[in-house]
Amino acid sequence: MKPWFDESLALVEAEEFERFDEVYDRITHTLSLVAPSGPVAEFLLHIEDGRAWFRWSDEPFEDD
Numbered sequence: 001m002k003p004w005f006d007e008s009l010a011l012v013e014a015e016e017f018e019r020f021d022e023v024y025d026r027i028t029h030t031l032s033l034v035a036p037s038g039p040v041a042e043f044l045l046h047i048e049d050g051r052a053w054f055r056w057s058d059e060p061f062e063d064d
Contacts, residue, residue, distance in 0.1 A: 001027070001030070001031075002047070004023070004026055004027055005027070005045075005046065005047045005048070006048075007023050008020055008023050008024050008027065008046070009046055009048055011023060012046075024044075027045065028043070031045070033045065033054070033056055035056070040056040040057065040058060041057055041058055041059055041060050042056065042057045042059070042060045042061045043055065043056040043057070044056070044061075
């Protein structure tokens, strides 16, 4: 999975957001993020150099 996170982060840094959405779908279809109350509706997870950061929402993120 590391290559997926590397690719998604490179796309964010290149501001290729449409391509990012396509690539990131692989991650969200493979992983789930679970809060104490249960699975979250939407999340964004980045992993780089042994560090992870994320955001999540009880509601799906809005499409721009």
